[in-house]
Amino acid sequence: MIERVRALALTDLRVALRDNEQLLLTLGIPVALLVFFSTVDVLPTGTGEPVDYLAPGIVALALLSGAFVRLAISLGFDRGFGAIKRFGITPLGPGEFLAAKGLVAVVLFAVQLVFLGVVAALLGWRPSLHIGALAAIVLGLLTFVGLAFVVSGLVDGLRSLAISNALFIVLLLVSGIVFELDRLPGWLLAVVKLLPSTALAELLRNTFDGAVGPRWAWLTLLAWAVATPALGLKLFRWSPN
Amino acid sequence: MPTTDAVKGGEPLPIEVADLVIRYEGTSGVPAVDGASFVVRAGEVVALVGPNGAGKTSTLQAIEGALTSANGSVRVFGLDPRAERRALADRWGVMPQSGGLPMGLTVGETASLFASLHGQPSGTAERVLATMGLADLRSQRWRRLSGGEQQRLSVAVALCGGNDLLMLDEPTAAVDAAGRDRILELISARAEAGAGVLLTTHRFDDVEAVAQRVVVMDRGQIVASGSVAELTAEQSVRFTATPGLDLSAIASSLGVRATAVSESGPGKYVARVDPSPQAVSNLTSWLASQGVIAEALTAGRVPLEQRFRDLTMPPVDEGDASEEAAGGERTARRRRRS
Secondary structure (H helix, E strand, C coil): CHHHHHHHHHHHHHHHHHCHHHHHHHHHHHHHHHHHHHHCCCCCCCCCCHHHHHHHHHHHHHHHHHHHHHHHHHHHHHHHHCHHHHHHCCCCCHHHHHHHHHHHHHHHHHHHHHHHHHHHHHCCCCCECCCHHHHHHHHHHHHHHHHHHHHHHHCCHHHHHHHHHHHHHHHHHHCCCCCCHHHCCHHHHHHHCCCHHHHHHHHHHHHCECCCCCHHHHHHHHHHHHHHHHHHHHHCCCCCC | CCCCCCEECCEECCEEEEEEEECCCCCCCCCCEEEEEEEECCCCEEEEECCCCCCHHHHHHHHCCCCCCEEEEEEECCECCCCCHHHHHCCEEEECCCCCCCCCCEHHHHHHHHHHHCCCCCCHHHHHHHHCCCHHHCCCEHHHCCHHHHHHHHHHHHHCCCCCEEEEECCCCCCCHHHHHHHHHHHHHHHHCCCEEEEECCCHHHHHHHCCEEEEEECCEEEEEECHHHHCCCEEEEEECCCCCCHHHHHHHHCCCHHHEEEEECCEEEECCCCCHHHHHHHHHHHHHCCCCCEEEEEEECCHHHHHHHHHCCCCCHHHHHHHHHHCHHHHHHHHHC
């Protein structure tokens, strides 16, 4: 089992790292957003340095784009094309397939994190890391890899691309990733606190500042981290729709 | 499920299909496969042939365990492929008809990955690529290959799978002559090494080159099965001439009963008779007396492709022949199938 997961993960990783367009999306866009909004004061980022508010949010954004959008699109197209069906004829199980894809997301996120950390440090970010940051990242990866499997389990190809991008934009706008949650109306705030992206951004902002983070955010993210991989596996199918 | 062929030397057969019925939603209850039964033994190549829509690919998918809507019995090495798919995946190599391979991978990466997933020893992928004539394309990505090269890689991936059973859905489609020869050699070699092989194809020269047995499907049913020699054993006289000739008179010239002669298509006549030089001479004399020139007159064993056409395209009614001649072959086939 481990050999199969390793073989698929290493092959996928090699493909991801040599794909220039994908690297631009994975590494370039989060860094560009961080640099732009840290140096051009157009977002309501509070009274402190913009980079102090933005860096944890951009880390959350990078996790969303890498673990969720990239994976949902690639799974949707591969399934629509019939390439995933070919794996279903091998001894590889759905759980192993998900594990391999998840491992690739972890490694790509680690690369993103290093890249973003260096750039943020150059912009003056000096985080006070709490160990809880690692737990939040692990829960976030589980949540969004699982969500990619959920979306791609429901729709193939272009529809997977459209839905995952639409979800990404909505989550980006309402989850306190690039501006403070306090700006949202009360009724919307109550709703967005149930979103995994809100909980992730809140926890990263706290744990990168030396705090544990609010209980509601931990419980929310934990629930999503359990639910989406389980639902993703349940919806998983090898063949196209 | 069949019991007489179920076990050979204690080892369950690679494939046993009994009374397989497959229905898809939205097909007005017409089954895609309707009561198919056949076996594939270790060391033999079985060709599943039939016109488009005959149910070949559905049958293969049921054997792969990919269809939940299949009824009847399907056993692969004695196991239910729907319940034991992963256990069987170690033993089989499968090439589906549709579907691609991961587009971003190179030829070498693709073969290595699938060999690893099947737990094959290192070097398997390289060996398969070399025998498929793909070694020089090792660094090419899938999407940059020609159609024939993609097909060869698809076969190569199946060959990187388990060694006990090979299932190939139209493996030589879109492949050039050299590539086809390689594929057929590998199929024969795999069977000689003891594997059961099931392949579907529309190429009858492929069937004659590698298959020990042929299973003919039409509209979901098995309409004939046997060796190539058995299927082509029937003797006949065939010729093409003006549509609508008097079948009784043709039969009379050949010295057989009227029911032995039919018009299998507009102007295509078949007389099921053991041909003698005298009978052929009598026939051509009669045709001459009618002022008719016979084209493509053959006498003797029925070629496999012709036998297949006979099985899957029943003769037209005598009264329809002239009308269909005007409407063309497509119209005639449509009417026969309706």
